Amino acid sequence: MTVNLTLLVVMGVLFAVGVYLILERSLTRVMLGLILITNGANVLILSTGGAAGLAPLFGKDIPPDAYNDPLPQALILTSIVISFAVTAFLLGIIYRSWILGRQDEVQDDIEDRRVANQPSFDAEDDAEMPAETTEFIKAEAEESPGTPTARAKGEE
Amino acid sequence: MNAASVAPLAVVLPILGAALAFLFIRQPKLQRTVTISTLTLTLCLEAFLLYSAWTSGVQAVTLGGWPPPFGISMVVDEFSSLMLVVSTTVSLAVLIYAAGQGMAGGDEDGPVSIFHPTYMILVAGVSNAFLTGDLFNLYVGFEILLTASYVLMTLGGTGPRVRAGITYVVVSVISSMLFLVSIAMIYAATGTINMADLALRLDALDPGTNMMLHLMLVVAFGIKAAMFPLSFWLPDSYPTAPAPVTAVFAGLLTKVGVYALVRTETLLFPGDRINTFLMITALLTMIVGILGAIAQIDIKRMLSFTLVSHIGYMVFGLALSSRLGLASTVYYVAHHITVQTSLFLVAGLIDRRGGTTNMDRLGGLARLSPLLAVLFFVPAMNLAGIPPFSGFLGKLGLLQAGVDLGTPVAYVLVAGGVITSLLTLLAMARVWNRAFWRTPEDAEHPDPVLVATTPDGSMLRTSRLVADQPMGRFSGKSVMDLLPRTMVGSTLALVLVGVALTVFAGPLFQLSDQAAASMLERTPYIDAVLGPGAGAGGENAP
Numbered sequence: 001m002t003v004n005l006t007l008l009v010v011m012g013v014l015f016a017v018g019v020y021l022i023l024e025r026s027l028t029r030v031m032l033g034l035i036l037i038t039n040g041a042n043v044l045i046l047s048t049g050g051a052a053g054l055a056p057l058f059g060k061d062i063p064p065d066a067y068n069d070p071l072p073q074a075l076i077l078t079s080i081v082i083s084f085a086v087t088a089f090l091l092g093i094i095y096r097s098w099i100l101g102r103q104d105e106v107q108d109d110i111e112d113r114r115v116a117n118q119p120s121f122d123a124e125d126d127a128e129m130p131a132e133t134t135e136f137i138k139a140e141a142e143e144s145p146g147t148p149t150a151r152a153k154g155e156e
Numbered sequence: 157m158n159a160a161s162v163a164p165l166a167v168v169l170p171i172l173g174a175a176l177a178f179l180f181i182r183q184p185k186l187q188r189t190v191t192i193s194t195l196t197l198t199l200c201l202e203a204f205l206l207y208s209a210w211t212s213g214v215q216a217v218t219l220g221g222w223p224p225p226f227g228i229s230m231v232v233d234e235f236s237s238l239m240l241v242v243s244t245t246v247s248l249a250v251l252i253y254a255a256g257q258g259m260a261g262g263d264e265d266g267p268v269s270i271f272h273p274t275y276m277i278l279v280a281g282v283s284n285a286f287l288t289g290d291l292f293n294l295y296v297g298f299e300i301l302l303t304a305s306y307v308l309m310t311l312g313g314t315g316p317r318v319r320a321g322i323t324y325v326v327v328s329v330i331s332s333m334l335f336l337v338s339i340a341m342i343y344a345a346t347g348t349i350n351m352a353d354l355a356l357r358l359d360a361l362d363p364g365t366n367m368m369l370h371l372m373l374v375v376a377f378g379i380k381a382a383m384f385p386l387s388f389w390l391p392d393s394y395p396t397a398p399a400p401v402t403a404v405f406a407g408l409l410t411k412v413g414v415y416a417l418v419r420t421e422t423l424l425f426p427g428d429r430i431n432t433f434l435m436i437t438a439l440l441t442m443i444v445g446i447l448g449a450i451a452q453i454d455i456k457r458m459l460s461f462t463l464v465s466h467i468g469y470m471v472f473g474l475a476l477s478s479r480l481g482l483a484s485t486v487y488y489v490a491h492h493i494t495v496q497t498s499l500f501l502v503a504g505l506i507d508r509r510g511g512t513t514n515m516d517r518l519g520g521l522a523r524l525s526p527l528l529a530v531l532f533f534v535p536a537m538n539l540a541g542i543p544p545f546s547g548f549l550g551k552l553g554l555l556q557a558g559v560d561l562g563t564p565v566a567y568v569l570v571a572g573g574v575i576t577s578l579l580t581l582l583a584m585a586r587v588w589n590r591a592f593w594r595t596p597e598d599a600e601h602p603d604p605v606l607v608a609t610t611p612d613g614s615m616l617r618t619s620r621l622v623a624d625q626p627m628g629r630f631s632g633k634s635v636m637d638l639l640p641r642t643m644v645g646s647t648l649a650l651v652l653v654g655v656a657l658t659v660f661a662g663p664l665f666q667l668s669d670q671a672a673a674s675m676l677e678r679t680p681y682i683d684a685v686l687g688p689g690a691g692a693g694g695e696n697a698p
């Protein structure tokens with residue numbers, strides 16, 4: 001099998017730049033990195049077809065070796081469509097993230113941090129409801145002022 | 157004409173259902189009817205496929221009239237058809253659950269109208285991945301189900317879901333690219349991507365090249381199956397999604413990865429090449445996963461970690477590559493899909509009944525809702541592997557197969573399996589003690605929904621306390637059905653399916669054994685795809 005060196009070098013550069021971009025914290029750059037990596041994979045598939053040949057349209061006088069291998073191109077077509085859909089979705093979700101948080105960065109998982117800092121309950125983080133509407137908790141807090149976290153802090 | 161010629165319908169029917177559901181996007185009732193009936197029809201079809209695979213062995217069909225190694229093959233064997241039936245049963249239960257949640261309302265987490273078509277596409281992708289006999293078509297199947305899962309994961313587009321969704325999408329795309337690159341490499345090395353054809357040609361390759369292709373596929377599927385250390389993404393992304401979505405992801409998506417891993421290991425790269433490596437990975441997956449589960453205070457996150465941990469059992473059986481080990485893996489996958497999904501559905505019910513899944517805020521659910529307690533208790537004990545449940549039978553098979561192998565690593569793995577089982581019991585007992593057994597007053601910070609409800613009824617009637625919250629999930633509703641019959645009913649049905657796996661363990665284990673034998677032998681699969689006699693050259697030395 002003959003291999004096109006230019007295609008391989010292009011593929012290598014696409015992968016290298018893609019991996020570099022994915023390691024960034026900015027979401028737009030991560031997305032650009034993913035685009036480059038998918039394109040790198042497509043170039044790789046193209047180069048698996050061997051040297052370029054004739055278009056695979058049947059002709060009586062053409063020897064079978066002269067044709068291009070059509071299968072890799074069919075695969076690339078499929079994978080281009082898939083990566084197109086995924087990129088569109090990713091763009092949408094990055095835009096949503098920008099709308100919600102006004103930032104274009106990978107955010108930390110709050111729950112992860114909380115589990116890391118056991119004891120687990122953080123009254124402030126966990127208060128889902130505004131304090132004034134949850135009379136029940138307030139009433140209970142008055143009955144027993146020593147909630148576990150408060151007690152723990154007191155002991156310290 | 158064989159039974160496999162109707163196999164493509166298992167993919168086509170859900171896609172058709174998705175199209176219809178999309179058409180009826182403004183008529184929720186019609187949409188629900190269409191999707192549920194399509195899925196029921198698919199299930200009947202798949203039951204027929206399972207029956208025919210059981211009685212007459214492996215069958216294949218090549219699509220589009222192309223001769224076998226060139227066209228896309230679809231293969232119905234015991235393993236793939238069993239996976240199809242179990243996965244569609246679970247999908248159907250979850251769909252009914254989701255429909256119930258949508259009807260009952262009162263939940264900003266409730267599925268929106270886009271849920272139904274997307275869900276059907278997910279089912280189609282899963283079926284395609286199970287049925288296909290073509291490596292690139294497997295990639296397409298993965299992408300169908302992943303793209304649907306991206307939408308389902310970020311349903312509603314709230315902050316935590318977007319954050320979790322981005323991690324999930326990026327990790328999935330990278331694993332898919334790794335898979336695609338492996339396919340390209342395999343095609344360059346062998347000139348085919350038909351799995352049966354590959355099984356014959358890969359052996360002829362240089363061992364170094366062969367090992368490289370093998371490891372690339374293992375890493376790609378390892379990310380999808382959440383094998384340690386490639387499992388980091390799962391507990392971060394699963395718990396934030398709506399309850400039915402998490403349940404179906406937990407049941408199906410990682411198992412598709414496990415299925416692909418089993419197929420590659422048995423069909424494409426048979427024999428003892430990386431078995432020790434897989435055993436060590438299995439051990440680490442089990443132990444690290446379950447230690448993570450014990451540290452959690454949120455039930456959904458805890459369940460996500462047990463999911464990772466129990467993937468280790470499946471890899472364990474696969475790594476032994478003995479007939480008993482593989483049969484136990486097949487049985488264990490079927491058991492785990494059912495049980496893990498029912499546990500996540502119960503977690504969704506706990507969320508509705510108690511207002512939260514945070515164990516610090518729950519208590520007294522056993523008294524408030526005994527039915528819910530039973531629904532949790534049975535699959536929890538099943539997962540932990542208490543006799544006589546199916547979890548015990550699957551684990552017993554795995555441990556026996558491990559002892560049969562008798563190498564030091566296998567014994568360490570057996571010990572690790574037992575410890576993981578014990579620690580799973582501990583994690584489940586913690587949920588039981590805290591959420592169900594103690595009184596609500598003992599909870600560190602009881603949730604308002606939990607304490608505001610009367611002990612006997614499942615309806616929430618306290619209007620002032622809960623309905624007046626401006627941002628609360630039940631705002632504006634004075635009477636609220638906390639445990640709608642459809643949701644409880646579908647969960648109950650799935651729990652009963654889990655129990656049925658125990659009751660019918662005999663025939664089921666026989667089927668798993670038959671599946672394992674045919675997978676280890678390889679010739680039935682290759683013969684079915686390429687024609688009789690083709691597989692004789694590539695026989696697998698046991």
